[in-house]
Amino acid sequence: MSSSAIQLSSAAASSSFLSPSTFTTREPSASLRRRSPGICLCVASPPSEKTAYKTKVARNENMAKLQAGYLFPEIARRRSAHLLKYPDAQVLSLGIGDTTEPIPDVITSAMAKRAYALSMVEGYSGYGAEQGDKNLRAAIASTYYRDLGIEETDIFVSDGAKCDISRLQVLFGSNAKIAVQDPSYPAYVDSSVIMGQTGLYQKDIQKYGNIEYMRCTPDNGFFPDLSSISQTDVIFFCSPNNPTGSVASRDQLTRLVQFAKDNGSIIVYDSAYAMYISDDSPQSIFEIPGAKEVAIETSSFSKYAGFTGVRLGWTVVPKELLFSDGFPVAKDFNRIVCTCFNGASNIAQAGGLACLSPEGLKAMGDVVKFYKENAEIIVDTFTSLGFDVYGGRNAPYVWVHFPGRSSWDVFAEILEKAHMVTTPGSGFGPGGEGFVRVSAFGHRENVLEAAKRLKQLYK
CATH class of the missing domain: 3.40.640.10 (Type I PLP-dependent aspartate aminotransferase-like (Major domain))
Structure with missing residues (x-):
């Protein structure tokens, strides 16, 4: 595959990953399928090798200070590469903190x-x-x-x-x-x-x-x-x-x-x-x-x-x-x-x-309760495997410690062996090294499947 084709495929898969409707509740059998690409979010295109004209406007020097890509597009890029390697993989996304349940x-x-x-x-x-x-x-x-x-x-x-x-x-x-x-x-x-x-x-x-x-x-x-x-x-x-x-x-x-x-x-x-x-x-x-x-x-x-x-x-x-x-x-x-x-x-x-x-507040409370139940499943899963686990009680995020290991290495391991996306803790700052964040925003069947895969990986 040419480099341009890979870039286009990466951008398309990134859009699919960032879409809140990647999974569907009503069709569990199809809930893990890849969707058609939509618009591409936050993924910068490489400069053309043949530039006919350049303006005289200097680039904002502060933009050059930014490191790599923004965390979540970088995760999307790596997910895209994984799907190129495993085109039939059913990838679970518990990385980006995007909601999945319908609005009441x-x-x-x-x-x-x-x-x-x-x-x-x-x-x-x-x-x-x-x-x-x-x-x-x-x-x-x-x-x-x-x-x-x-x-x-x-x-x-x-x-x-x-x-x-x-x-x-x-x-x-x-x-x-x-x-x-x-x-x-x-x-x-x-x-x-x-x-x-x-x-x-x-x-x-x-x-x-x-x-x-x-x-x-x-x-x-x-x-x-x-x-x-x-x-x-x-x-x-x-x-x-x-x-x-x-x-x-x-x-x-x-x-x-x-x-x-x-x-x-x-x-x-x-x-x-x-x-x-x-x-x-x-x-x-x-x-x-x-x-x-x-x-x-x-x-x-x-x-x-x-x-x-x-x-x-x-x-x-x-x-x-x-x-x-x-x-x-x-x-x-x-x-x-x-x-x-x-x-x-x-x-x-x-x-x-x-x-x-009053009706809306109750409905929102039900949505929050659902995601907190997801978090409890994730916490119980990692705890049963002997990990030190934080969060999940008062928040939709679970913070899992992998002492002595690189966060990106753990991210890659879970993606490669369990076909599952998490978020490397180091992407949130140096204090996050050695941790991964797991999001509770997901359909229940996907969270349960994630728990099953994690137990198989770390049993």
Whole structure:
């Protein structure tokens, strides 16, 4: 096969892997088949060998700092290569954190109704408020921030938490120094690199210069030693954590808020998995006294209602949060939103309102319960095989330790011998080396089959 043919095949298989409908519930016998290629996501094409013309525009030098490909397209590339080698393999995908179960009917019905209304003069609407529908903002405030002093005007509805992470980086600018949990969701670091906040990548320690990596390990309960953290402007913190599945306690978050106050830092708190918390751990940073003066919170409907493709989330910027000169952070974020964004889809926002109805909340709770049952199956499987396993209780991710081994080597072993995709822990930062992340987002029959294959591989 020619190199160009391989590249095309790789891109097609990558699209199939990243598609949320790779598997289907109604036809279990066909649930593992490869799908026809759709659009290609995040996979860069190699430059042509014959370039007739080049512009005089210099490449953003910060883009050249980024290491290899973004984690998940790289996984897709390796999966594609595996399928070229084993074209008849039934590959299970428990790597990328994409939902698989259908969106509850009470939610899709509301979106369908809103979409149909757009075909009529009396139901049509164009641009909405960049900050989001007033009723949806009020519903988010009353549902998730009741009695926490967060008002609807503090809430900015968006097309997802990941998009807001990049908008927040634009807000903070290129001179901000950030701190991240290590390991952590790659978007925090990569967006910082693109903004020019970092130095070069240091291969010997697998870190970027000018980023504070807050090591989170089983030994410290996946909560960093704050006394060892240097002065930093912005702290990205995710609880329940992606990828470790750990959740911060009230005492730990109280210490984090106090640390931010003592250092004059701003916390960007990612609560995208808060509905998965089943104990008394805080579901919002704003449950901690004083957090409104030092924190921003991002969240999303993606992992609650299956909105990974619908795209709807929100960011809370309290009016009490001020820059060093006393200017309200919310006013600048509002300017960023109005400049870079035209507001979330009115159809998606209709779905968001349905999510927050009594029926919608119950339906989302059922979806979350289903994925948590998947996580329990995965945890029990690895535990029975003698592995040290973390997460899975308050999060849809299971973090499995393979001491003394390379994460990518373990990834390759599971893919090669079990035809199963996981996520190498080192892709989340140097602190993830020796671990793999297994996602609980999958149809039940696929999770059960994955458990069977893992037991055969590691028995």
